[in-house]
Amino acid sequence: MNAVVNNVARQAPTPSSAAHGADNAGAAAKVDGADLALDITQMGLDIAGIFDPTPISDGASGLISLFRGDFVGAGISALSMVPYVGDAAKLGKLGRYAETLAKAVDAAKSSPEVAKAIGPAMEKLRDAVGAVPLDKLPDSLRNAIEPLKTKLDDFARVGVNQVSSTVGRNHIIWTQNAAGETIGAKAVLNETFSVARSSTEQAAQGAARGRGVADDVGGHIIGHRFAPNQGAKNMFPQNGQFNNSAYRKLENEWGDWINKKGGSVEVEVNFVGNPSRPDKVEVNYKLIDSAGAEVDTIAKIFDNKTGQTFNRQYFN
Structure with missing residues (x-):
């Protein structure tokens, strides 16, 4: 799975990139x-x-x-x-x-x-x-x-902290900035849940909606069906029509892949713009079959506004 925002790619640095990294570290130390x-x-x-x-x-x-x-x-x-x-x-x-x-x-x-x-x-x-x-x-x-x-x-968009949670066989990591705002998340999803939203979860959704603009809702970064009742770290102000249309179809694709194919989904979500109310949402995910083989990789960038679309690749 791709690295979350600001994580270093897993590759051996070339001499020039290593020197550049050392220069950056030295500058930061000063x-x-x-x-x-x-x-x-x-x-x-x-x-x-x-x-x-x-x-x-x-x-x-x-x-x-x-x-x-x-x-x-x-x-x-x-x-x-x-x-x-x-x-x-x-x-x-x-x-x-x-x-x-x-x-x-x-x-x-x-x-x-x-x-x-x-x-x-x-x-x-x-x-x-x-x-x-x-x-x-x-x-x-x-x-x-x-x-x-x-x-x-x-x-x-500079990540300084990571918060993780394991729910059943799903594992989620949220990356946060210095203000404690979530700027991205990555997850390995293997199952879905049917769990009622707690009062704390509903309050967190209301708070997220309050940070947004007219027609926003408290949207989940990783859907509640995959990571129930995770609170504010898994919320952002999201246009309501975007939440109920394109983003829901995206989550339906993940859920059907898990439940109908017996596979798993590796997801990365990153925010573009101010995390308090991101302008865009970048989503990358991999579909893994029941044998552990990668079947497809899909990338999508949504504007956080009405009129967004998502065409399902499977289970139409």
Whole structure:
């Protein structure tokens, strides 16, 4: 089965790739997670300060700069408190932030410890950027902030933790980011279950739906029939029509392969975009016959919106 997001492929590295990996590891070792977290915290305060009618956010950012001996940064934060002049001055900072976030993402990919250290600050920054009405900004500010959003999405797809569960003869592993959000899952499915959804499961579905948009439901990553009552780690906000049509047909294919063919299914699901409400869902699966031989490999990318389709390969 393919590796989950950010897992290293199982192959011997070439000298050049090994050297590159060593360089990345060395770079990660040189990154101070606490110092990087302060950089990211200041970014969030500066971005919040663009829309804060009081000087609180800019003042807090300025104090951090002074504490760190960054007198230029403190001066920009002080100037940012001046109406009209402030936002223009802040562009001097925003222009450098995409580079800092790129550094943070690279360090996080190489070091789970760095990812966990900067995770809370990245989550607050993501909230601050998410609250920005990009469509209402002047071009200069919008062009400065949009690259930050891209890098934050990249960080959200960095896996730092894996949670596993065995249900009967099914084994599932969920990969989570530094914020504890599930970004992907892989599973080996050998049987289905007919189990009522617990009150805890229903509450988790409601919470997932609440993170989404209109017409979303709390969708399962690995269907409840294969992994009953696994809670929030197995949920995401999913368009309701997508959930009840294409994704259900996909799960029906897996269930019929298991129950009618006596085979198993190896599944990998990865999210694209913000895991809080992914833009796309990538699904790859292998159909294994009762003798353990691979029969077919199928890949599908769905948009998380209405109108998605899935044409079953078997059991039509």
